[in-house]
Amino acid sequence: MSAWSSRTIRARPFVKVTVATCISPPTRSNPCRRPNPRSRKELLMDVVGWTATAVVVLVLLAAAAVGVRSIPDIRRYLKMRQM
Structure with missing residues (x-):
């Protein structure tokens, strides 16, 4: 028992x-x-995993913002290439 x-x-x-x-x-x-x-190592690995996930999401959001912001420049460059 x-x-x-x-x-x-x-x-x-x-x-x-x-x-x-x-x-x-x-x-x-x-x-x-x-x-x-749960051991302390398991909790630490959970924190590391969530932190890494948050960093990846922030990087992807920043890349998307830079991409959207640079669309007018890309269009202007393509117009110059066609001349």
Whole structure:
């Protein structure tokens, strides 16, 4: 038998929330924790991933803004080439 069990609490109709509860009081050798807590490295990798995604989105938006802003210059250059 494990040190934790789960019980279901009805918060709202058709919504189930599972809460971990200790069967026995926590000890040094058997603390009552979630079954698989996220490590610090996993949280750090999440932050790195979201940061990298945000940087890529900002670069793409900046490139699109530069492209849209330079459309009149491109048209003027193409007119000069046709002369």
